[in-house]
C-alpha cells in the first residue's frame with residue numbers, strides 16, 4: 001500500500017441525546033463521511049487520499065469536525081457541499097480552505 005499524500009480523519013463520535021457535549025453524530029457527520037467516500041471513489045483517489053473515521057477530536061459543539069494531515073488542518077461545522085471544496089482546493093490543490101477552518105483559538 002503506498003503512503004497516502006493526505007489523510008482525512010472524520011469525527012463520527014456519538015453520544016446519548018441530551019449529553020452536554022453533543023456530538024458530531026448529532027450534527028451530521030455521517031453525511032460528511034459518506035460524501036468523502038463517494039467523492040474519493042468517483043475521482044479514484046484511493047492511492048493518494050486515506051479516509052478514516054475517528055472518535056472525538058475536541059470541539060464537539062463545532063462539528064462535524066474533520067482533520068487533515070500532514071498539515072494538521074481542522075475543519076468544522078461542515079456541510080455536505082463543503083466536502084467537494086476541501087477535496088478540490090486542499091486535498092488535490094494543496095491549498096487549505098481558510099473559510100472552513102476552525103478558529104485559531106480552537107485549533
Ligand code: FES
Pocket residue numbers: 011012013014022023024025055056057058059060061063065
Ligand atoms: S464529538 Fe466530534 S469533535 Fe467531539
